Structures are given as C-alpha cells and as structure tokens.
Amino acid sequence: MAAFTLERRARPSPPALARALRFAGAAAALVVACAIPVWGSPYQVFQMTLVLVDAIALLGLNLLTGYGGQISLGHGAFFGIGAYTTAILTQHGHVPYAATIPCAGAVCLVVGFAFGLPAARLEGLHLALATFALGVVLPQILKSRGIAGWTGGVQGISLEKPRPPFGLPLSSDQWLYCLSLGVAAALFALTHNLVRGHTGRVVMAVRDSPVAASSVGIDVALCRSINRQQRRSRRTAIVAQPVHGELEARDAILRAEQFGRRDQHLLKRSGARSIAIS
C-alpha cells in the first residue's frame, strides 16, 4: 500500500474574497465557541457539550461512510465500548478522567480493527447486516452477568462529573465543555489532514473503485479495516465523550434519547441504551 501514491490533484486556489469570508466564518465560530462557557447558563453549556460530542461521532461516521464508502449501522457499538472503557477506568482504576480518553480510543482502535478485518471483505448490504448485528448484540454482551462486576450489568455505572484539574476556576460543566471543544478541534484538524494526505487518497480510491484500487496494488481489505480502525479511534474519542454526557446523571432517559438520535436509531438501541450508564 505504501508503495503506491496517487497524484495530488491540482486544486484551484479559491478567490481572495471567498478565502477571507471563510476565515472570518471560522474566526466567528471560534469566538462563539469560546464565549459559550463564559456567558451561557450551565444547562446551555451542557447542551453545547452534547453538540460537540455529536459532532465528533458524526466525524467518525463521515470518515467511514463518506470517505470510505462503507456502511456502518453499528457505530453506536464503538461509542458504547469507548464510554464503558472510560467509565471502568475511572470507577475501578481511579484513572483521571481526561487520561481515559486516549485509553478509550486505543481500546476502540483494537476492537474496531479486529471487527473490521472480517467485515472489510464485505460490501454494501452485507456490511450493513454485519454492523447492524454488532449494534444490536453489544448491549446484551455489556449487560451479561459474566462481566457485570466491571460493567455494572443492567444497572450500568454512574460516574461523577470530572472536576477541573490544577485548581482551574471552572465549574464541572465548563471544564467538560472545554475538554470536548479541545478534543473536537484536535480531531477535526487530524481528520482534515488525514483525508487530504496519502491515506485519505487511498481511502477514497478504494471507495470509488475497489477493483481499480486493488489492481494498482492497494490491499483493499486491509485498507478498509484500517479505515475502520481510524474511524473507530475517532469514535472512540467520541465515545469517551458521551461518557461526559453520561456523567450528568440527571435524566437518564432524556439523555439516552439525546445520544440516541445521533446516529439514527441504531445508536439509540446499541449505543445510547448500552451507554446509558445509569
């Protein structure tokens, strides 16, 4: 795979006005994003945190489906795995909350790759079926008695909202928002670079024509599972975040629904319901 490089398509540079407008838009978005925790009510801050969490989840799905052309109806499963990783680490391992996010990412990366390798040989409907099954089955696995000591079984795990570190003068909601914003920004930047670079072009080549891609030496299945894994790692982060959301142990059902809507309903079944750690 590495021996192969697609030629970079010459990209016409956008006109100066358009570039200025885009820059102004990004700057305005940044200002608004930074203003929210300062002037928003705690509830609004929490809502916006959920928006960011959703954005990260969709970023993962976009990478997998949009750029990779692979259907995933089991997105929520990875969401759930990441959330549970964070929850178990903080609950049983007393790991600081922020440190669990990369751990959750790593776990999802491994699981995603393991599931992606067989699934990557499938296309279209078959892939949809396999991922659908994963999404429906995962909650049952997480709730099973064998691992209930870790996952809390049907009760789930309730966590407290993380306190801001280093004695920062922030409330929990504000800290959660800032953390989500930072993670979201970092992941968006990473994804942007990824799809513009070599890997992104290979991924898109596999999407546009698997046969052509394999005939020029790309290992299609491997590439797909790598995609998957990358997406997943992203998701993972995502995953970690819902946990944030989850931490607010206020209205479990409402939350489950909020999380559920994210990836259509399947998430609700798999992700949210299983995640709904309360």
Added chain:
Amino acid sequence: MEGLLHQVLSGLANGAVYASLALALVTVYRVTRFVNFAQGEIALCSTYAAWAMIDAGASYWVAFAVTVVASFALGIVIERVVIRPASRAPALSVVIVFIGLMVALNSVTGWIFGYETRSFPSPFPAEPPFGNRYIGSHELGVVGVTLAMLGLLYAFFRFTTLGLVLRAVADNAESSRLVGIRVERMLALGWGLAAAIGAVAGVMIAPVVFLDPSMMSGVMLYAFAAALLGGIDSPGGAVVGGFVVGVLENVMGAYVIGTELKLTVALAVIVGVLAIRPTGLFGHPSAARV
C-alpha cells in the same frame, strides 16, 4: 437427554418464526435486491393491529385474517410510496431509507399503542397436546401454521401463473418487461407477500416474546442470520436456516453460553457466514460487471 429434546423442539418452534421472517426477507431480496431492514417493524405494526382488534372483542382468527390482508396492503403501499422512488439509488441510500422507515414505523407504533409490555393471546390451548412433556401447544401450533403457510406459498409459486410471473421478475426483470410483464406490479406484489408473511410471524411470536415496540429487534436479528445462513437469494435455504438458527439459539443458550448472550449466536452466525461462505448454504454466487 429429555432436557435437550425439549430445547430442540422449542427451538424448532422459534425457528419456524425465524424461517417465516427470513422468507419474507428473501422474497423482497429476490425481487428488488434489497435487504429489508424494516421487515421486523412492518410485522410489528401488523401484530399491534391484530392485538387492537382482539382487544376490541374480535375473535382471534378473524383478527388474524384481517391483519394478514391489511399487512399485504401495507406492504404494497410502502413499496409504492417509500421504496420505489429510491429503487435506483446506491446501496447506502437505500439502507438509509430502510433505517428511516424502521425508525418511523417503530415510533408511530409506540406513539399510538404506548410503550408498555402487553401479553398477547395464543389461539392454542394452554396445556400440552396429547399429554406429552416435550412441546407446548403453542409451539406445535406455530410450527403447524408456519408449515401450512410455506406449503401455500410453495403452491402459489409453483402452480399458479401469477407465481410463475413473480419468479420471472425475480429472475430477470429486464427480460420480463420485454415479454409484457408489468414489473412494477410484481414488485408491489412481492412486497405485499413479504409483509403478509411477516404479519403471520409477528402474531405467532408475540405470545412468546410479549408485545412491546422493541420486540422485533432480537427476532429480526435471528431472521437475518437465518436468511444469510440459507443463502439470501434462496427461499428454501431461508426456511432451513430459520430452523437451524432457532435450534442453535436454544441449545447454545441452554448449555453453552447462557440465555443472556443468546443474541451473540446470531452475530456469530452472521459474521461467520459472511466471512467463510458469503453465499450461504444454498445461495448462488453473484457476479457483477466492473
């Protein structure tokens, strides 16, 4: 040994339901090349409709017959209104349409009938037949109803002109159109049949899993596994797959992995079949021009 026999027999009863739903999936797949993710929710609507009629005082078999006919009509309407506009779209778009349909039907059902779990009457007596200790009346009845339905369907496809035409469309829509068959009508008919089969399956499984808007998610997963195991384009394979998955689920649940992880059997079957033999036991490999 007696326990095992009991598990196998009740597995066959569940398997009959999975076989019906898998058959509905295969019917839709053969005429449209789509896997109908919304099949379970269509059956859910039918089952709730039957419950509403029985609750309002209708006799069981009248409600059953009306439900099957109404589901047939519902299938045709869904094909015409939702599926046909998307029929030329890429696979991903079609899957999204099905997921949307599934969510919509599920939510509408929950909205109309509520989310509480209800019991559903069985038309068969409560005590086991002939004083045996291995299989209950409902289980035996489910197997009987399913086999009768399969016989009718076989006769329809094998011995009637309409069945022949439907098979022709499933086999080659383009050529069928050229010899003057109204392909769209046949597609609608296929959807109607699938919805009617699903309705029978839903009404048969409801006394076992209880009536609940999420009752179909597990059942459908087994049906997907059954359809894939038998070969997604093989009606006979779907029936065999249904019974195999039903027995496998029960025996594994009772002796190997415990009832809590039963759904994992379906996942293992789906991933295993797709990884080892994607055409299933009786399916045909498909070739595509690139």
